[in-house]
Amino acid sequence: MASEGDRRAGPEVAARSSKVLGLGAGGPRGVAIAVASTVVFFALLVVAVTHAPGWPEVHRAFFSWAQFRTTLPEISRAFLLNVKIFCIAEALILVVALLLAVIRSLPGPVFFPLRALAIAYADFFRGVPTILVIVLLGFGAPGLGLKSVPTSTTFWGIVALVLVYTAYVSEVYRAGIESVHPSQEAAARSLGLTRWQATRYVVLPQAVRRVIPPLLNDFIGLQKDTALVSTLGAIEALNQAQIDVNASFNFTPYLAAALLFVAITIPLARFTDWLVLRDRRKRQAGGVR
Amino acid sequence: MPTTLELMLRALVVLVALVLAPAALAANCPTVSKGTLTVGTDNPAYPPWFGGNPPPGSPWKVSDPRSGEGYESAVAYAVASQLGFKSTQVVWKYVPFNKAFAPGPKPFDFDVNQISYTPARAKVVSFSNSYYDVNQAVVVLKGTKIASVRNVKGLRSFKLGAQLGTTSYLYIKDTIKPSHQPAVYPQNAAAIQALKNKQIDGLVVDLPTAFYITSAQVQNAKVLGQFPTTPGGEHFGMVFAKGNPLVGCVNRALARLKANGQLAGIRQQWLAKATGAPVLK
Numbered sequence: 001m002a003s004e005g006d007r008r009a010g011p012e013v014a015a016r017s018s019k020v021l022g023l024g025a026g027g028p029r030g031v032a033i034a035v036a037s038t039v040v041f042f043a044l045l046v047v048a049v050t051h052a053p054g055w056p057e058v059h060r061a062f063f064s065w066a067q068f069r070t071t072l073p074e075i076s077r078a079f080l081l082n083v084k085i086f087c088i089a090e091a092l093i094l095v096v097a098l099l100l101a102v103i104r105s106l107p108g109p110v111f112f113p114l115r116a117l118a119i120a121y122a123d124f125f126r127g128v129p130t131i132l133v134i135v136l137l138g139f140g141a142p143g144l145g146l147k148s149v150p151t152s153t154t155f156w157g158i159v160a161l162v163l164v165y166t167a168y169v170s171e172v173y174r175a176g177i178e179s180v181h182p183s184q185e186a187a188a189r190s191l192g193l194t195r196w197q198a199t200r201y202v203v204l205p206q207a208v209r210r211v212i213p214p215l216l217n218d219f220i221g222l223q224k225d226t227a228l229v230s231t232l233g234a235i236e237a238l239n240q241a242q243i244d245v246n247a248s249f250n251f252t253p254y255l256a257a258a259l260l261f262v263a264i265t266i267p268l269a270r271f272t273d274w275l276v277l278r279d280r281r282k283r284q285a286g287g288v289r
Numbered sequence: 290m291p292t293t294l295e296l297m298l299r300a301l302v303v304l305v306a307l308v309l310a311p312a313a314l315a316a317n318c319p320t321v322s323k324g325t326l327t328v329g330t331d332n333p334a335y336p337p338w339f340g341g342n343p344p345p346g347s348p349w350k351v352s353d354p355r356s357g358e359g360y361e362s363a364v365a366y367a368v369a370s371q372l373g374f375k376s377t378q379v380v381w382k383y384v385p386f387n388k389a390f391a392p393g394p395k396p397f398d399f400d401v402n403q404i405s406y407t408p409a410r411a412k413v414v415s416f417s418n419s420y421y422d423v424n425q426a427v428v429v430l431k432g433t434k435i436a437s438v439r440n441v442k443g444l445r446s447f448k449l450g451a452q453l454g455t456t457s458y459l460y461i462k463d464t465i466k467p468s469h470q471p472a473v474y475p476q477n478a479a480a481i482q483a484l485k486n487k488q489i490d491g492l493v494v495d496l497p498t499a500f501y502i503t504s505a506q507v508q509n510a511k512v513l514g515q516f517p518t519t520p521g522g523e524h525f526g527m528v529f530a531k532g533n534p535l536v537g538c539v540n541r542a543l544a545r546l547k548a549n550g551q552l553a554g555i556r557q558q559w560l561a562k563a564t565g566a567p568v569l570k
Contacts, residue, residue: 054393061392061413139479142486151488153472233450233472233483243473246454249390249413 060250067252071244075253078240079260082226085154085236089161089226090219097166098208101173102199118170125167131228134160138232157229165222172214176207213279216272220265227261237261318372318538320398326374328365329384329397330354335477336505337497337559338362338403354381360497360559361401364420367551368527371542386454389528390414398535399527403495405456406526415531417539419524420552425460426499426515426566427491428484428507435490438513440570441465448472450489452480456523457493460516465493481506497563504562514569 026033049055103111104118125133138156141149150156180203188198230239237257244253321327330339333351341356343349352359357366357376369379382397389400390413405423406416427444429435435447444465450472451457461471472489474480484492485507494502499512529536546552 057392135479139482139486142488143482145486151486153488231475231479233474233479233488235470235473239453239473242453242475243458246386247407247459248409250409251391 062251062255064250064252067244067248067250068256071241071253072256074244075237075240075256076260078235079237079257081154081234081236082223082229082261083264085158085161085226085229086219086223089158089165090222092158092162093165093169093218093222094215096162097169098173098204100166100170101177102204104170104174105177122167122170125164126171128164130161130164130225131231133164134228135231137163138229153229153232153234157226157232157234161222161225161229164225165218168218168221169215172211172218173207175214176211177203179210180206210279213272213276216268216275220268220272223265223268224261227257318535320535321396322380325378325380326369326372327380327382327397328354328369329382329389329400330361330402331386332383333477334359334361334402335498336501337563340559348383349381355379358559360421360555361403363555363559364546364552365401367546367555368539368542371545372538395530395533398533399529399539401527403455403498403525404528405523407456413531415529415533415536416526417529417536418543419526420543421525421556421560423523423525424496424515424518425457425493425523426496427493427513427569428499428502428510429491429513430484430487430507431509431511433487433490436511436513438569439567441516444491444569447490448488449491449493450474450480450483451493452477455494457495461493464516464519484510496566497560499566500563512566514567517568517570 050059052058100118100121103114104122106115134157137160138153141156142151184202184206185198188202189195193201226236227238230236230242233239235243237260241253241257245251332349334349334354335351336359338359338361339352339354339356340358340362341353343351343353347353349355352362354362354365357363366376366379369376384397384400384402386402386404389402389404390410399417401420403423404410404416406419410416427449435444438444438447441464445467446469447467448469448471449461449465449467451461451474453473453475458471458473461467472483474483480489480492480494481502483489484502491513492502496512496515499515503510503512527539529539543552
């Protein structure tokens with residue numbers, strides 16, 4: 001048994017790490033072909049772009065190293081506001097969306113009004129463009145002039161993002177809940193657990209684990225959408241980049257902002273891929289080989 | 290006493306000069322589409338820079354640049370006339386601010402949209418000489434705490450806002466140096482709403498725009514004051530593709546309009562109200 005396990009560990013680990021990129025499906029020769037075709041593809045792309053008639057101007061306008069260096073520190077500082085917004089928003093979204101998904105999964109005609117509300121909510125906020133929710137709330141709510149209503153743009157930006165992403169994430173949770181076989185709940189109830197206990201200790205743990213990858217997917221979407229809060233006047237990474245672009249008429253600060261977002265989202269995307277792969281292996285391990 | 294003949298001759302000379310001068314100016318002044326002068330500006334274009342009511346179905350909102358009303362529209366037509374274009378030969382094109390300096394061929398001969406000259410910007414596009422020397426001002430709501438401030442220093446403890454792409458933001462950041470992070474809005478409408486909502490205490494804009502806001506956009510607002518003129522000053526210039534030879538033609542046209550008093554007349558007509566705000570020390 002042990003020797004068999006050891007024997008299998010080697011290739012499996014290699015397969016796992018390479019599968020993340022889909023590289024080397026055909027062994028060493030496959031890797032060589034993949035590398036060669038990648039090099040050729042990018043070489044052609046670089047040649048095509050740098051020989052375009054407008055390249056010198058594009059180079060100056062979008063890839064100015066001097067601009068990049070002088071504006072990156074400022075944009076990085078502004079990016080902290082994006083980080084603050086998506087951290088607070090994500091924490092709220094994960095909780096509120098779960099609550100909404102559980103409400104929508106409540107059985108019985110008694111809970112129909114709650115279910116209907118949850119459905120209407122998800123339909124509405126998934127249908128309205130995020131930027132409109134942000135602008136309407138961010139300028140509309142403080143416009144009421146009520147003393148108790150905050151005027152902070154960060155506050156309303158977070159509220160709008162939570163509203164929109166809760167709608168998406170509650171659907172993800174619901175998919176997870178529905179993927180747990182009804183026999184699981186039946187078994188739990190037959191053991192004497194209440195409906196709430198069955199949901200809390202049997203259904204949700206399985207459901208949530210299954211939907212971790214799509215949850216992270218929505219988290220990445222949320223991170224990018226924090227840039228929309230710029231419409232309210234908050235100086236976050238995009239707005240700072242816009243300010244720098246308008247001061248110099250050079251577009252490189254946009255590139256700096258894009259790189260900051262990518263620097264956070266790419267590791268998270270790879271992490272998500274890895275989780276999917278690990279989950280698949282686990283489930284395969286549990287089944288018939 | 291000059292004789293009648295002399296007077297008539299003088300009049301003739303002036304007339305000939307008037308007729309020939311634009312033609313002479315127009316030589317070596319290539320435009321993007323022959324026989325027309327294409328002028329860009331943003332939409333909506335706001336008073337007092339632009340005026341007139343857009344006819345129903347017009348793509349232009351708030352003002353109609355084709356009306357010749359408003360300071361910038363009037364100056365553009367005056368320049369066009371100096372270059373030898375009839376007013377029917379002037380074509381207006383919607384150019385969002387970002388597009389005025391994006392790389393690639395420009396779809397306009399020049400863009401006129403309250404764009405301030407700065408040396409950094411002038412590396413990317415060509416600016417005409419000044420057609421308006423501008424001062425920044427701050428608009429506040431009447432009866433608020435900031436409304437009793439009398440100097441620049443006093444503004445520091447308040448939340449200030451500006452419009453994206455204006456030098457007003459740079460003025461806030463570099464000269465006022467407020468303790469609160471300023472807000473920067475992508476559109477005029479957003480900045481106005483934020484002021485109404487008290488999401489900002491003061492909005493920094495150019496002086497004529499400040500007077501337009503208080504007279505037409507926000508009922509209970511006032512121009513708290515204008516900022517002291519900085520050495521060298523700030524001015525609006527028309528924006529051209531970098532190195533466009535038309536700049537020289539437009540600069541000569543502007544020089545004539547300054548010399549013959551026409552520019553001052555246009556300023557008097559459209560921006561007369563935009564003076565007399567107290568200067569914040």
